[in-house]
Amino acid sequence: EVQLVESGGGLVQPGGSLRLSCAASGFTFSNYWMNWVRQAPGKGLVWVSRIKNDGSFTSYADSVKGRFTISRDNAKNTLYLQMNSLRGEDTSVYYCVRETAEAGAVYFDYWGQGTLVTVSS
Amino acid sequence: DIVMTQSPDSLPVSLGERATINCKSSQSVFHSSYNKNTLAWYQQKPGQPPKLLIYWASTRESGVPDRFSGSGSGTDFTLTISGLQAEDVAVYYCQQYYETPLTFGGGTTVEIK
Numbered sequence: 001e002v003q004l005v006e007s008g009g010g011l012v013q014p015g016g017s018l019r020l021s022c023a024a025s026g027f028t029f030s031n032y033w034m035n036w037v038r039q040a041p042g043k044g045l046v047w048v049s050r051i052k053n054d055g056s057f058t059s060y061a062d063s064v065k066g067r068f069t070i071s072r073d074n075a076k077n078t079l080y081l082q083m084n085s086l087r088g089e090d091t092s093v094y095y096c097v098r099e100t101a102e103a104g105a106v107y108f109d110y111w112g113q114g115t116l117v118t119v120s121s
Numbered sequence: 122d123i124v125m126t127q128s129p130d131s132l133p134v135s136l137g138e139r140a141t142i143n144c145k146s147s148q149s150v151f152h153s154s155y156n157k158n159t160l161a162w163y164q165q166k167p168g169q170p171p172k173l174l175i176y177w178a179s180t181r182e183s184g185v186p187d188r189f190s191g192s193g194s195g196t197d198f199t200l201t202i203s204g205l206q207a208e209d210v211a212v213y214y215c216q217q218y219y220e221t222p223l224t225f226g227g228g229t230t231v232e233i234k
Contacts, residue, residue, distance in 0.1 A: 035223075045163075045171065045214055047223040061222050095170055104154065106218035107161035109182070111170035 002026040002110045004096045009115030016086050016119070022079040022096030022112060030054070030074040033099040035108065036081050038092035048094070049081065050106075064090075086119045093117075123147050123217050127226035133234040140202040142229045144215035149195045152219060159219040162191055162200045165228075166211045174213075175200065207233065 008020040020036070036048040049060045049070040058070050069082040079096055093114040100109045124147040134140040150159045158178035163171035173182045175191035178198055188203045202209055210233060215226040 044228045045165075045216075045225040047221075047225070050221070050223075059221050100176070104152070105159070105176065106221075106223060107173065107176045107216065108163075108171075109173050111172070114170055 002098065004098065004110060004112035006094065006096045006112045006115035009094065009117045011118045011120065012086055013121050014087060014119055017082070017084045018086065018117060020081040020083065020094055020096075020115060020117070022081075024077045024079065024096075024098075027098070029072075029077040032101060033106075034070075034072060034079045035097040035099055036070060036079075037095045037097050037108070037111075038090075039095070039114070040089075040092045043092075046092075050099070051079070083117070086117075088119050091117060091119045122222055123150065123219060123224050125215055125217055125224050125226035127213075127215060127229050129229060130227070131230045131232065133232050134202075134205045135234045136207065137204050138234075140205050140209070140231050142200040142213050142215075142231070144193075144198045144200070144226050146196045146198075146217055146219075148219075150217045150219040151195050158194050158198070159217055160191075160193075160198050161216045161218065162189075163214045163216065164209075164211045165214065171214065202231070205231070205233070 003025045005023045035050045051058045051070045067085045071080045095114045096112040097108040098110040126145045128143045160178040162175040165171040179191045190201045212228045
């Protein structure tokens, strides 16, 4: 069974940093591109970042570029999101999301339960 | 960026009736390399993460009931729930994967009338 379990969320002051982790199991993690998608309280879904299966390629939403860094450790089956210079508008539930293995397709077939990040003084 | 616009925002439907959700993209999401529309639909129930329903605009994910169907091409797409069940109460999102940034529609809340 595919499982994605996020951790690392919490309350942080504006300008602060946080690192999210996502422990993956039930599939061959190193074969899949992975993503982070966020959702502000009561709002819609927003794609944040994407990383290639071997970690050699990454992409970001403009709203987080230069502040967030996605990375992975395939030996530990873990995805990360380092978030720096946090702002109030970054307050969201952050979902770890697996991208389908189908060539040319970037839709999301498995989602974690999410971890809440609250940026407030 | 490709803007995805869903309508309506809220959709009250009687049990057993049809629910129709629309999604419009600001540019075509038909990918000529795959000869397919790069559009997916998700269902999000309260307190849960989203769940994939449909991809390539009309292909149902394994395990998704056949009362859910997707249609459309180019810039205009529809998710239809034929015979609404109580467990279908949720927010539904469309998503384009034609290009990054990947973008979602604003969501449509389906509720029981």
